[in-house]
Amino acid sequence: MCIFKEIKRLVNYGIANRLLCEEDKIYAVNRILDILNLDEYKDVEIESENLENPQPILDNILDYAYEKGILSHNTITYRDLFDTKIMDCLLPRPSEVIRKFYEEYKKSPELATKNYYNMSKASNYIRTERTNKNIRWKVKTNFGELDITINLSKPEKDPKAIAAAKNLKSSSYPKCLLCKENEGYAGRINYPARQNHRIIPLILNNEEWFLQFSPYVYYNEHAIVFKGTHEPMKISKTTFERLLEFVEKFPHYFIGSNADLPIVGGSILSHDHFQGGNYIFPMEKAPLIKQVSVRGFEDVDVGIVKWPLSVIRMRSEKRERLSELGGRILSTWRQYNDESVDIISHTNGEPHNTITPIARYRDNKFELDLVLRNNRTSDEYPFGIFHPHEDVHHIKKENIGLIEVMGLAVLPARLKYELELLKDCLSGNKNISEYEELNKHLKWFKYLKSKYENTDMDFDYILKMEVGKVFERILIDAGVFKQDEMGLKAFERFINFLH
Numbered sequence: 001m002c003i004f005k006e007i008k009r010l011v012n013y014g015i016a017n018r019l020l021c022e023e024d025k026i027y028a029v030n031r032i033l034d035i036l037n038l039d040e041y042k043d044v045e046i047e048s049e050n051l052e053n054p055q056p057i058l059d060n061i062l063d064y065a066y067e068k069g070i071l072s073h074n075t076i077t078y079r080d081l082f083d084t085k086i087m088d089c090l091l092p093r094p095s096e097v098i099r100k101f102y103e104e105y106k107k108s109p110e111l112a113t114k115n116y117y118n119m120s121k122a123s124n125y126i127r128t129e130r131t132n133k134n135i136r137w138k139v140k141t142n143f144g145e146l147d148i149t150i151n152l153s154k155p156e157k158d159p160k161a162i163a164a165a166k167n168l169k170s171s172s173y174p175k176c177l178l179c180k181e182n183e184g185y186a187g188r189i190n191y192p193a194r195q196n197h198r199i200i201p202l203i204l205n206n207e208e209w210f211l212q213f214s215p216y217v218y219y220n221e222h223a224i225v226f227k228g229t230h231e232p233m234k235i236s237k238t239t240f241e242r243l244l245e246f247v248e249k250f251p252h253y254f255i256g257s258n259a260d261l262p263i264v265g266g267s268i269l270s271h272d273h274f275q276g277g278n279y280i281f282p283m284e285k286a287p288l289i290k291q292v293s294v295r296g297f298e299d300v301d302v303g304i305v306k307w308p309l310s311v312i313r314m315r316s317e318k319r320e321r322l323s324e325l326g327g328r329i330l331s332t333w334r335q336y337n338d339e340s341v342d343i344i345s346h347t348n349g350e351p352h353n354t355i356t357p358i359a360r361y362r363d364n365k366f367e368l369d370l371v372l373r374n375n376r377t378s379d380e381y382p383f384g385i386f387h388p389h390e391d392v393h394h395i396k397k398e399n400i401g402l403i404e405v406m407g408l409a410v411l412p413a414r415l416k417y418e419l420e421l422l423k424d425c426l427s428g429n430k431n432i433s434e435y436e437e438l439n440k441h442l443k444w445f446k447y448l449k450s451k452y453e454n455t456d457m458d459f460d461y462i463l464k465m466e467v468g469k470v471f472e473r474i475l476i477d478a479g480v481f482k483q484d485e486m487g488l489k490a491f492e493r494f495i496n497f498l499h
């Protein structure tokens with residue numbers, strides 16, 4: 001392998017993907033030479049190419065670096081740290097990215113986010129060669145089509161990195177993965193490199209916020225909007241004001257927040273943040289099952305959504321009216337009790353009721369969905385009364401956060417292998433008793449075996465459809481008011497309580 005050829009290929013890739021200009025070519029080459037401990041460069045002829053991502057070139061450079069002793073360990077963690085450092089040689093400074101973003105924003109918010117997203121992929125901050133491996137499909141249910149994905153984009157734990165991390169001095173910089181100090185950070189063996197990371201400053205509710213994309217994209221332009229200061233998640237009327245102001249600035253995006261309590265919240269509750277993007281989730285398509293009226297807000301369209309979770313949808317041309325009504329609903333829900341449906345707002349002073357909010361701008365109106373959540377546990381349901389119950393943990397037992405609430409299942413990578421084995425077992429090619437990792441699926445397997453005993457249907461299709469039905473049940477478990485006669489009456493009692 002000729003290392004000079006790979007360097008030239010990478011720099012040409014950067015120019016072709018508008019990461020750097022022709023005038024930056026020599027500078028970029030010299031920066032890469034420095035990282036590879038090279039003090040000379042030979043120009044070589046290469047063929048033109050159109051790569052979707054730079055990973056094939058980076059892999060060749062990483063192999064060279066390991067062969068020469070520059071890369072200490074040839075494992076995924078060490079390779080990720082090293083190739084991120086190389087990619088930074090192709091990227092503009094943050095101020096240039098910000099200036100370009102807002103120049104394009106003046107033309108169109110959609111243009112600005114689209115090009116910023118393309119840069120995040122081209123820079124390998126979003127590793128598309130991994131995210132493209134995620135398995136996706138849709139399933140028809142009683143609540144419309146649900147989106148299913150098996151997440152394969154996060155790399156597995158690196159044993160060498162785990163061992164080395166034990167000897168590292170503890171660090172609180174950056175404080176978390178969402179802090180603004182991640183921009184350009186070199187990373188550690190126990191913390192991802194972010195030299196190829198660029199963030200866009202925003203003002204929401206007269207506060208400093210930032211826009212970035214998730215490196216593990218689950219949908220188109222999967223954005224994260226995070227507060228400039230490291231403060232814990234807190235759902236309040238101010239949250240609704242921020243969300244609605246964001247969709248006013250970016251009307252082609254939805255934006256939402258995880259709830260602010262464990263079990264019903266997201267994975268990072270220590271830093272206030274939202275998730276958004278240019279994507280239509282199944283919940284957005286769900287119709288109203290009943291229109292309602294709230295005294296004092298007759299000018300606001302309000303209704304109960306036909307959805308497995310308990311969703312109040314509000315629409316108005318004035319975003320201030322939505323945040324005001326949202327504030328009333330939130331403050332009422334925080335204290336609301338209805339023991340007939342297991343809703344208890346506090347036990348021993350600990351709060352249980354909160355909300356997952358989602359904002360959009362549709363058909364010239366602001367729209368705010370408020371999903372009522374409760375994180376109480378019981379002896380019968382130690383993981384959470386309104387949480388996936390144990391009979392579905394073989395598919396998913398993690399928190400039902402914002403993305404799942406809206407109808408997109410993010411399922412663990414283990415399912416790819418386990419579903420393949422189950423398919424072989426259902427078709428009679430393998431024996432389930434020989435696979436210990438399938439013990440968790442045994443009850444489900446027996447149900448499927450009985451249901452499809454005399455079918456000649458494709459078991460791959462069957463399993464995908466049945467996983468979708470399990471996800472529907474998971475969402476039903478998470479709903480505080482079930483969509484049956486008793487549940488809807490209880491939901492209406494809460495609406496009437498707002499008066």
